[in-house]
Amino acid sequence: TIQRPSEVQESRLLLPIVAEEQPIMEAILLNPVVIICGETGSGKTTQVPQFLYEAGFGTPGSDNPGMIGVTQPRRVAAMSMASRVAHELSLTSSKVSYQIRYDGTVSPDTSIKFMTDGVLLRELATDFLLTKYSVIIIDEAHERSINTDILIGVLSRVLKLREDMWKDGKDGAKPLRLVIMSATLRVSDFAENKALFPSPPPIINVAARQHPVTIHFSRRTSSDYVNEAIRKVGKIHTRLPPGGILVFLTGQNEINGVCRRLEGMFGKRALSNRNFKPAVISPTDTISHIALNQGRVFINQPQPHFDLFAADVEAEEMELGFDALEVIPSGDEGGAFDVDDLESDDDERALDEELGLSAAEAESFMYIVPLYSLLPSDKQMKVFETPPPNSRLVVVSTNVAETSLTIPGIRYVVDCGRAKERRYDISSGIQSFQVTWVSKASAAQRAGRAGRTGPGHCYRLYSSALFEHHFDKFTQPEILRTPIEGIVLQMKSMHIDVVANFPFPTSPDRNMLGKAEKLLIMLGALCSPTAGLVAGAGAGAGAGAVDGGITALGKSMALFPLHPRFSRMLVSGQQHGCLPYVIAVVAALAVGDPFIHEEGLATDDDGDDSSSEAVRARRKAYFQTMATHSSLGNSISDAFKILSVVGAYEYAGGGHKFCADHFVRLKMMEEIHKLRSQISNIIEASFLGTSAMFTPQLPPPSDLQLKSLRQLLTGAFIDQVAIRKDLVDQNTESGTQYSMAKGIPYRAIGIDEDVFLHPSSVLASASPPQYIIYTEVVRTSRAWLKGLTMINPS
Ligand code: ADP
Numbered sequence: 001t002i003q004r005p006s007e008v009q010e011s012r013l014l015l016p017i018v019a020e021e022q023p024i025m026e027a028i029l030l031n032p033v034v035i036i037c038g039e040t041g042s043g044k045t046t047q048v049p050q051f052l053y054e055a056g057f058g059t060p061g062s063d064n065p066g067m068i069g070v071t072q073p074r075r076v077a078a079m080s081m082a083s084r085v086a087h088e089l090s091l092t093s094s095k096v097s098y099q100i101r102y103d104g105t106v107s108p109d110t111s112i113k114f115m116t117d118g119v120l121l122r123e124l125a126t127d128f129l130l131t132k133y134s135v136i137i138i139d140e141a142h143e144r145s146i147n148t149d150i151l152i153g154v155l156s157r158v159l160k161l162r163e164d165m166w167k168d169g170k171d172g173a174k175p176l177r178l179v180i181m182s183a184t185l186r187v188s189d190f191a192e193n194k195a196l197f198p199s200p201p202p203i204i205n206v207a208a209r210q211h212p213v214t215i216h217f218s219r220r221t222s223s224d225y226v227n228e229a230i231r232k233v234g235k236i237h238t239r240l241p242p243g244g245i246l247v248f249l250t251g252q253n254e255i256n257g258v259c260r261r262l263e264g265m266f267g268k269r270a271l272s273n274r275n276f277k278p279a280v281i282s283p284t285d286t287i288s289h290i291a292l293n294q295g296r297v298f299i300n301q302p303q304p305h306f307d308l309f310a311a312d313v314e315a316e317e318m319e320l321g322f323d324a325l326e327v328i329p330s331g332d333e334g335g336a337f338d339v340d341d342l343e344s345d346d347d348e349r350a351l352d353e354e355l356g357l358s359a360a361e362a363e364s365f366m367y368i369v370p371l372y373s374l375l376p377s378d379k380q381m382k383v384f385e386t387p388p389p390n391s392r393l394v395v396v397s398t399n400v401a402e403t404s405l406t407i408p409g410i411r412y413v414v415d416c417g418r419a420k421e422r423r424y425d426i427s428s429g430i431q432s433f434q435v436t437w438v439s440k441a442s443a444a445q446r447a448g449r450a451g452r453t454g455p456g457h458c459y460r461l462y463s464s465a466l467f468e469h470h471f472d473k474f475t476q477p478e479i480l481r482t483p484i485e486g487i488v489l490q491m492k493s494m495h496i497d498v499v500a501n502f503p504f505p506t507s508p509d510r511n512m513l514g515k516a517e518k519l520l521i522m523l524g525a526l527c528s529p530t531a532g533l534v535a536g537a538g539a540g541a542g543a544g545a546v547d548g549g550i551t552a553l554g555k556s557m558a559l560f561p562l563h564p565r566f567s568r569m570l571v572s573g574q575q576h577g578c579l580p581y582v583i584a585v586v587a588a589l590a591v592g593d594p595f596i597h598e599e600g601l602a603t604d605d606d607g608d609d610s611s612s613e614a615v616r617a618r619r620k621a622y623f624q625t626m627a628t629h630s631s632l633g634n635s636i637s638d639a640f641k642i643l644s645v646v647g648a649y650e651y652a653g654g655g656h657k658f659c660a661d662h663f664v665r666l667k668m669m670e671e672i673h674k675l676r677s678q679i680s681n682i683i684e685a686s687f688l689g690t691s692a693m694f695t696p697q698l699p700p701p702s703d704l705q706l707k708s709l710r711q712l713l714t715g716a717f718i719d720q721v722a723i724r725k726d727l728v729d730q731n732t733e734s735g736t737q738y739s740m741a742k743g744i745p746y747r748a749i750g751i752d753e754d755v756f757l758h759p760s761s762v763l764a765s766a767s768p769p770q771y772i773i774y775t776e777v778v779r780t781s782r783a784w785l786k787g788l789t790m791i792n793p794s
């Protein structure tokens with residue numbers, strides 16, 4: 001029998017889902033698949049596993065002895081939910097356990113197992129029937145992460161197999177059940193998808209008890225949302241009644257920086273030191289500096305202060321370099337869209353009246369807690385602890401707090417409106433992490449966090465006009481914005497051999513699938529259709545030698561979160577001590593060309609000195625720098641030019657001045673640095689490389705190493721070849737002599753028009769090579785090839 005602590009007994013009764021226990025359990029027992037929708041905080045994640053456990057699931061000797069498996073898109077949620085459910089049931093962490101990539105508490109007597117969706121995907125590769133489980137709960141399905149989508153597709157088949165085995169009376173075989181849980185009602189991609197579930201699964205809606213939340217838009221949208229967030233939190237803290245504040249930002253560095261600064265101004269120590277006298281400091285103090293270093297932690301900076309009570313100081317708009325942030329219409333900053341005047345909190349008096357301020361509340365200090373996936377678990381758990389007396393809880397979080405975690409006592413939400421998202425560049429197929437606007441649905445979820453305990457307020461650090469015109473209604477399923485080659489490789493590594501027949505909740509394009517398989521065969525990740533004529537290899541368990549099956553090389557490639565072309569370079573880049581250079585080149589190509597281009601020179605930042613003298617000097621410096629970096633490896637590859645600047649950057653210790661002097665973007669250089677480190681860690685952890693340990697500074701590569709790099713690049717992009725047009729064109733006299741490649745037409749396989757070497761390429765200012773490989777095509781007035789490498793340098 002179950003012994004719940006008395007405080008848990010009480011709080012459970014308040015959860016709307018508890019009233020639905022009977023209909024939910026009936027539906028689960030009568031149907032192989034059930035969908036449960038319910039607002040965040042209604043009790044899905046903590047209660048449904050308990051309903052199942054109480055009904056005998058996960059208990060040896062019962063009808064359903066197999067474990068209760070619960071997947072989460074994030075590690076934080078897997079860990080914290082396991083510990084919460086263990087507490088509610090008064091069970092140990094070996095009974096209610098979690099498993100994340102490198103860590104876990106699972107034991108032979110685990111009944112309820114929380115795990116990331118990635119963990120379950122990997123288990124499927126070794127135990128396709130999931131024999132250890134009697135029920136799988138896929139949580140947060142509304143997020144439509146690629147892992148969730150693919151899990152649901154795979155599980156629809158596993159259910160069928162388990163049912164057939166059970167009907168055939170195979171020993172010990174029991175059916176598997178699937179519960180899909182969503183925080184929104186938008187579940188038609190699962191519920192009405194006949195390929196996925198031939199008979200539509202029942203949907204249970206849990207009514208939520210939600211208090212009203214007042215939404216306040218900013219009048220203007222500043223790109224410096226980090227400082228905006230700090231200022232807003234300060235205002236709420238000093239002027240508004242008690243209640244926790246939840247701040248949504250985009251990433252770990254940003255969050256740590258904000259926590260540090262808030263701590264310095266409003267933390268316990270800051271407050272007792274100052275006896276709460278708000279520092280009034282010159283507005284020029286560090287603000288623009290912070291804007292430029294946004295997202296960094298200010299370890300060596302004097303603690304920045306804010307004049308919270310002065311008229312709003314607009315921090316200098318920083319150049320973010322993010323595409324999504326450049327869509328802000330100019331009209332947005334003017335009066336044309338002033339529809340939200342009443343909601344504006346720029347006018348502090350209006351805010352005071354609207355909310356009834358109590359200056360006395362500022363006597364308390366802030367209890368500041370960061371929250372993001374990579375935070376150590378003991379620190380993550382702090383959000384659930386009761387804040388110390390005389391303090392206000394301030395949680396600064398990524399979108400992990402959007403639906404996965406319900407933090408008690410939140411009354412105010414500050415939403416920057418952005419999230420870091422994995423993006424797919426269609427032309428290059430390269431993945432990257434970018435800060436983009438969230439969807440309207442996400443913004444609504446964020447606002448809803450303020451209304452769990454009582455009426456709340458949500459402050460959106462963007463204008464209502466921007467929200468109306470530039471926010472998508474829903475977040476697009478990840479599968480539509482991620483390169484398919486990578487997914488196909490992952491699925492093949494799970495022995496899903498005919499990917500085209502796979503029941504995706506939202507299907508990727510079929511031609512894209514075919515193209516993806518072709519590319520993977522070319523890269524050696526899959527067996528070619530003619531190579532493996534082994535008949536009747538069946539369901540594909542085990543052997544990798546079936547048509548289109550994964551090869552050993554492909555299995556290693558599947559370890560990297562990169563486009564398979566780059567993974568291929570990494571797994572075969574071991575010769576001649578090349579690996580560190582391959583990692584650097586791959587990281588640089590995946591992030592993108594960091595150089596500012598010639599046409600960007602004139603309009604570039606420090607614009608007031610526009611005397612022709614200065615312009616000439618600047619252009620001269622530009623061309624000298626470009627020539628210096630191009631010279632690595634005799635101007636035969638754009639990748640070498642980037643490798644050169646990456647090397648110089650690390651020797652110089654990075655920084656603003658270096659980037660200005662070398663005409664590269666700081667943000668991208670930092671990104672390349674981080675990616676190099678991540679790739680090195682994966683190689684080390686998987687024993688693929690002997691010497692992958694990350695050392696940022698690399699000696700210049702030898703000629704032999706450059707030659708290997710060129711061969712690796714050529715091999716990875718061999719289907720993206722362009723040939724000088726005069727060599728293929730019958731009408732042109734052969735033997736034409738050119739001195740410069742600029743304006744010379746080329747032909748590329750699969751492109752039905754002339755293409756040209758992009759003027760920024762190191763190959764464009766020399767005599768035109770006969771054959772090149774390119775990494776991307778960009779269309780403006782012409783189709784330009786970028787990221788070039790010469791195939792047959794003399
Ligand atoms: P849902 O999954 O529907 O969003 P949850 O099951 O996560 O809802 O949360 C239900 C309730 O349990 C919420 O009110 C939340 O505050 C509470 N809760 C969840 N985890 C904890 C925890 N670790 N400590 C205290 N309360 C918690």
Ligand code: MG
Nearest residue numbers: 044045403404
């Ligand atoms: Mg939940």
